[in-house]
Amino acid sequence: MKKIFAGNWKLFKTPAETRAFLGKFKEVMGSVTGEIVFFPPAISLEAASEAVKGSAIKFGVQNAYTQASGAFTGENSAAVVKEIGGTYILIGHSERRSIFGETDALIADKVAYVQSLGLTPMLCIGETLQEREATHTFRVLETQLLLGLAKADKSKPIVVAYEPVWAIGTGKVATPEQVAETHTDVYNILSKMGFTAPILYGGSVKPDNAAQLIKQAHVSGFLVGGASLEVDSFQKIASV
Numbered sequence: 001m002k003k004i005f006a007g008n009w010k011l012f013k014t015p016a017e018t019r020a021f022l023g024k025f026k027e028v029m030g031s032v033t034g035e036i037v038f039f040p041p042a043i044s045l046e047a048a049s050e051a052v053k054g055s056a057i058k059f060g061v062q063n064a065y066t067q068a069s070g071a072f073t074g075e076n077s078a079a080v081v082k083e084i085g086g087t088y089i090l091i092g093h094s095e096r097r098s099i100f101g102e103t104d105a106l107i108a109d110k111v112a113y114v115q116s117l118g119l120t121p122m123l124c125i126g127e128t129l130q131e132r133e134a135t136h137t138f139r140v141l142e143t144q145l146l147l148g149l150a151k152a153d154k155s156k157p158i159v160v161a162y163e164p165v166w167a168i169g170t171g172k173v174a175t176p177e178q179v180a181e182t183h184t185d186v187y188n189i190l191s192k193m194g195f196t197a198p199i200l201y202g203g204s205v206k207p208d209n210a211a212q213l214i215k216q217a218h219v220s221g222f223l224v225g226g227a228s229l230e231v232d233s234f235q236k237i238a239s240v
Contacts, residue, residue, distance in 0.1 A: 003034035003214065004159065004198055004221035005238035006122065007228025008062060008090060013040055015047035022051035024231045029057075031239040034221060037122075038228070039090050042076050049084040060088030060122070063096055066109045078114050089114045092148055093124045094165045104147035112151035115158070122159040122200075122223070123148055125186070129166035137182065142189050149193065158197045161223040162186055167203030169225060174203055176216050183218040207236035214240045 013021065018040050029036065037058045040048045048059045061081045065072050068079035078089050091114065092107040107123070114121040125144040127137045141162070152158060162182060164174050174182070179201055186199050198220035201213055205222045213219060227233045 001198065001220065004037065004200055005032070005034050005234075006037040006039065006088070006161070006200065006221070006223045007234055008039045008093070008202075008223060008225050009041060009044075009229060010062070010095075010225065011041055012229055013044055015044045018044040018047040019051045021229075021231060022048060022057065025235065026052075026055050026057070028231060028235045029055075029238070032235070034238060036238060037088050039088070045081065045086065046084055049086070052085075058087050060086045060090060060119070062090045062093065064089045064091075064110065064114065066106070066113045078117055078119055082117055082119055086119070088120050088122055088159075091121045091123050092144070094126055094163060094168060098165075104144060107148045108150045108152070111148060111158070112153070115153050115156045120157045120159060121152075122161055124161045124163055124202075124223070126163040126165045126168075126203075132164065132166060138185050141182070141186060145186070145189050145193065149195065152195070154194050158195065159200060159220075160186060160190065160197050161200040161202050163202035163223060169204070171204055173205075173209055174201075176212055179213055179219065180216040183216060187218040205237060207233050210237040211240045 039060055039062045061076050064078035065075040068077050091110045096102045111121045125141050127140040131140050183199050199218050200221045200223045201219050202223035205224045206227050
């Protein structure tokens with residue numbers, strides 16, 4: 001199975017910057033053997049759609065609602081993402097959970113809706129520092145998976161991204177041993193639920209730690225934040 005290297009650009013990169021980045025990335029991706037996915041800001045999705053034409057690069061949106069259209073101010077439509085060529089929808093990122101109050105119930109509805117469109121949901125899970133220090137990591141991740149995938153179709157593609165909240169944008173990185181242990185736990189939970197899914201690691205992934213992290217048990221790739229904003233750093237990560 002190909003590794004997946006995904007870049008979450010959050011609220012960075014204008015349409016012009018998106019076109020410039022993807023144009024440059026296409027020139028240097030010869031050494032990349034895995035699947036490449038970018039999640040630009042919604043305002044830059046059409047620019048991404050145009051820029052990736054003729055390449056193997058995939059793209060998606062960082063969040064989408066449970067319906068194609070309606071009176072949902074500020075939301076994104078997964079149906080529109082599909083129309084312009086997107087294939088992935090990022091769901092349940094810790095910033096969506098903590099800043100915007102997304103619940104596991106809403107996340108479950110999003111996962112099911114995205115699958116119904118033939119798109120691939122990338123479900124984010126992860127524990128806070130307080131939860132890890134209280135040795136609640138397994139329980140937190142199990143709950144997020146049980147509830148977040150409660151309405152998911154086991155026969156359709158899904159990707160899970162484990163991002164320890166305490167390691168996102170903090171410079172802190174889980175040790176290789178912690179990554180291996182947690183990814184094995186996630187794999188076992190998914191297997192018990194009847195799901196087969198790639199499990200990506202995210203949490204301050206950089207060019208200097210990617211090679212070691214990718215070797216850990218059940219690590220199927222990365223979901224990268226800050227280091228995906230520069231062509232050189234992301235190319236190095238995606239070439240491990």
